[in-house]
Amino acid sequence: MKKYFMVIVIGIILLVSSLALSQEDPLAYYRQAKINWRAFEGTQLTIGLNKHPFTESLRPLIPHFEELTGIKVAYVILPEEEFFEKLLIDLSSGGGIFDVYMTSPMFEWRYQYAGWIEDLNQFWNNPELTDQEWYNRDDFYEKPLRANMWDGTIGGGLGQGRWNAIPVMAEFFCQVYREDLREKWGLTVPTNYPDLLTTLTKAAEMGKQETPQVYGVANRGIKSWSTVHSGYFTAFSTYGQKDIYPDLTAAINTPEAKEITQIWVDILQKAGPPGWPNYTWYDAKQNYAAGRFYEITDCDFFAATYENPAQSVVAGKNGYALPAAAPDGNITSNMWTWALGMSSFSKYKEAAWLFLLWATAPQTMLDGTLIHDNFNPTRKSVWENPAVIEKTMKWGTEPGQYRKIVDDMYGMYGDIRWTPNPDVTTVGDIWAEALHEAYEGKKPVSQALDDAAVKINEFMKKWKK
Template identity: 35%
Template structure:
């Protein structure tokens, strides 16, 4: 699985972290660790300042890590730092990284991470606050340009671990290198054939899915819609467009808000929409949903916007429209997933690790990574650059839509906590029960809220 955290790996992380006090972490209690920022003085920035250091890095197999791995010799020549970069399948990487961080041995100096991982690692004191490094002009290259990152991405990687919630505030736990928001995809040829306009709102989306469901196109019967339905928290990624469209808050004043009137309305709309998806969609992860859409079996689909390369190189290429997340009573919204680079708080080589992080997240590195399929760039200058325009030529409005989602509609949609994946699993398990018509949407959301409240109380 190349884009989302594997749910099995996350469950193993949650299980182990719970033994160290996950419930305390849910309330925002800080752990130990040695995240203290730079400790020695330098005369000024120089890429050769830490020549002779040996770095050990761990990353998930991903277009970004593939691109960086090819260019490691350039970094070694620039800095005189020797790099050992290990990449593993996502599940193996997640488990190994957790084990290494728990040991406190500092075996890996830097690693790939993401928002839920940051919450867990920061609460336990395993990951370094990078803001002091950003602010130190003796350690940060003068042309690195921190202000060039999309502000929403930087906000999503900030969290005050001493506060319940605190999204977009406090320490900076990682530097973004890959982003995805959530877009409405639709088959332009299918909609044109049946005279259906691309939907702009949640109500229009449900109506269009009902209109198109069961139609025959290109010799096969199609469903009106498809998306993830698996009972694990990654299903919240596409569902986040309904969550934010209805103005739902998962936690309000320390209590679950998933069964608020807005939460129930979001669930009811999603449940109705999923009735026009294949029966098996209630168990789909992103992979099965994507393959269903690529196979031409569905007219519309909500998921990660950077799936576009997979669509465009398939048989449906040239016939996919890219739309903003559907508008609800509270407007448009999309959560986001941000692959990033973090520093081990126990690393003995923090200065060299920071040089690698800023080099790997530089304008040049992110531009080079486009050709390896690292969509979407996390810097404004790269996202709006010629290379990105060339790479997405012929993809309809994709290059404009993903940037509009990121600039105007994307945010981390949920309350940060070390146990957030558990909260997400509870929510999506009950949402699946409603989709399967085992419960009403209100019953499902009430049950989810009761379980989440119990989790918080514990």
């Protein structure tokens, strides 16, 4: 407890000092770099951004970049599905509206294959544009940095070859539950998926007695790869399953795959939200924060919202736990990392690179996390900053509970589980349709997955050698 108190004191001192220095001269840190920040003064960049907490952490800081460089920045912010659609139109047409855009490995595989995203290695290795020592790329956690590199091998090659984008946040998938209701209802924290089904079914029944009603579990449900990606794929990979085999045929309909999918569908049917097929991650996060659910197995970084009294009625009432385990004790989590990449159609690539350097520099990412809640940071120095430790240490039922989840995810359990290929989101969409068919009772789980596997195999034929 004494050590915990000292961390808090140090964190407060550093936070005050950091804010004071920022008020004195927010650009001093960047001027230490051996970079001519004014080289492209007068240029205007347009940034494509998803409606996301990272975006809200970046926006207030952009005026600092404009003052530092003389480069004007315009940005477009759209909800996730619309954002990807508009970005696809811009890239596929070669329009070049967006110089820089938010992206992620699953989309970069397609963009790279089509020639729509720049290889950042050429800018990184240019001493006239980059001060590598000042930037300190080794400060990034390996998994999100490696995830944004790919050599173009269909079915492999992750972490090699081209550097497509710079990770700005990482999310893993864990259990978040209402500790106050757990105690009230006499429930335990599930350690395996059959227990998870039993616990959430009980929670859904007990929640009917609450006013307003509390449902068992919040999960995404729209007919999209994103529904597969989060809690479901975490459970799926925990059971040792993959999306496709090395020969690029579907692997989603093995006996083990059908077993865990049946449990997942049962959870949704017995304890899930009304209207699950229309649920987005925005809905799941906001409604859990509004106190309408007992549990959610989704992004760990949602904790920044859940623990913020200005945005959540459940602040201080949450517990955090690793995903449930498979029968053999295995635990895994899928990983998503938002990143910033550069359009191959940008007319201002060097200026765009300066924006990428600035936006992902240690100080920018520290300010984004500490002041504007960009979690989980992808730089070790940010996550281990005493003021960030102080801010996050109290999240959970005991000091350090949330932080240990994130540390364990970076260290042991979390990683990208999708197999690299340019059509991975289409594979995910087909898979999500199977989940809908099973949930709605149109097909048994076994048939839905078998039929989806046939569709995936047909679609993936073009990538076979």
